[in-house]
Amino acid sequence: MRHAMGFHIPLIMSVPWSTVRRMADHRILKTFPDPDGGAVHALAPLVLDGAPAVIGKHGDGSLWTCDLTTGERVGHPIDLDSAAPDDPVPDAEGTIWDDEDFEDEKGEADAYEVVSLLTATSLDGHPVLVTGGGRFDLTSLLGEDYMGGAVRCWDLATGEKIGKTMTGHGLGVTALATVPSERGPLVLSSSEDGVLLVSVLASGERVAEIRGSYNGAMAAAVVDGRPLAVTGGHDPHLEVWDALTGEAVGGPRQIGAPVHTVALTEVAGRAVILTAGDDNTLRMWDLPTGRPAGGPLSGHAGTIQGITLTRLGGRAVAVTEAMDDPPRIWDLTRAEQLGGTLAVPGEQPPTAVTAMDINGEPVVVTGHDDGTIRVWRISAP
Structure with missing residues (x-):
């Protein structure tokens, strides 16, 4: 199952700046500046023409890919004219207009939403x-009587x-995931209102609609096929x-506190759920029983907002991104942090984080507020 940041080095006057830079940068494999300088708001890994790449977005919703071999960036506009729903949807009062009225209501899509x-x-x-759309995605398309994010x-x-x-x-989409299945690839989306939707990726056909927890943390993976x-x-449970x-697998797993983000992986042959909440720690729970799987992993100074998964030498690794704090890498099998934070002295923490393999080596890819993309090695140099 794959999905898918570290410590501040103080500047001591007796240590030359060049030495500090080397200490901080020894894991940086590549740095690709952005000539346009737009902040990176999201990243996802993919393979383009056989080459490792990431797709990212700027704050205006514009999309581009970055080849992680050459650093070349290419814009990828999408057909926003086709973004509107294909069939009538209920408005805020639950009214479903007929096809003619529905067609008349369609407006202009907002790329940001x-x-x-x-x-x-x-x-x-x-x-x-x-x-996944924001909470005003359908508003921009259908008018103020509509709200919610589409996929x-x-x-x-x-x-x-x-x-x-x-x-x-x-309301807005809060989590997205894709998984293979006997019906083909599925897309799963969760939202602020706690609804989890499962659809066939190729057609958009609805497979399941599930009532989850408000604020919509969600993860998906294939477990035992x-x-x-x-x-x-x-809610204080998973x-x-x-x-x-769409059926529940066992009862709720009581964890005692709300969570902001979740992930699902395998650690030492056991399926585990990873969670992070208001206490700035990463926690592991046994999926079948819901019991804690080891102690909390702490170190972040801010709220953990994302968990990205990869593997290193067969061991499960998590990369956590937190508010106003550099990313950290965790060896989940050994329950310890790997190296320091992914920080460059004098720079703000990354604005987007993902992980992937490049030529069989797991790496972390970060995007920054000046548009820079960096590739970091996970293993020791």
């Missing part, structure tokens, strides 16, 4: 982009929408779901 979240995967061997799949080469616009969220989703958020049937 359409691309609130993003992830990338492949469909029939071709890279595709999946986007869409896009052909990365042409920018054309694939399948239907997937609606059903009353079965696509599962884990939800959390406002729930596990069969993504194909």
Whole structure:
């Protein structure tokens, strides 16, 4: 199962600046500045024409890819004219207008709202982009009587929408994931209102609609050949779901506190759930029983906002990004932090983080407020 940052080095007057830079940068494999200098708001890994790359977005919703071999960046506009729902959807009062009235209501898509979240995967061997909308996604398209974020799949080469616009969220999309299944790739989306939707990626056909927890933390993966989703958020418990049937897998796992983000992976042969909440720590829970799987992993000075997964030498590794704090890397098998924070002296923490493999080596990729992309090694030099 793959999905998918470290310590501040103080500047001591007796240590030359060049030495501090070397200490901080020994894990940086590549640095790609952005000639346009726009802040990176999101990143997702993908493979383009056989080369490792990331797709990212700027604050205005514009999309681009960065080749992690050459640093070349290419813009990827998407067909926003096709972003509106294909079928009538209920307004805030629950009214569903007929097709003619629905067509008359369609307005202009807001790229910022359409691309609130993003992830990338492949469909029939071709890279595709999946986007989740913000809470005013449908408002910009259908008017003030509508609210909620839609999910869409896009052909990365042409920018054309694939399948239907997937609606059903009353507020913004908070988490996106894709998993393989017997029905083909599935896209799972969770929202602020706690609704988890499961759809067939290629068509947009709805598979399941699940009531999760408000604030919509969610992760998904294939466990023992079965696509599962884990939800959390406002409630002090986690729930596990069969993504194909929408049925609960066991009862709620009581963890005692709300969570901001969750992840699902395998550690030492056991399926575990990772969570992070208001206490700035990363915690592991045994998926079948819900019991703690080791002690908390602490070190962040801010709230953990994201967990990205990879593997190092067969061991599960998590990369955490936190508010106003550099990313940290954790060896989950050994329950310890790997190295220092992913920080460059004199710079703000990264604005976006992801992880991937390049030529068999796991790396972390960070995006920054000046548009720079950096590739960091996970293993020791």
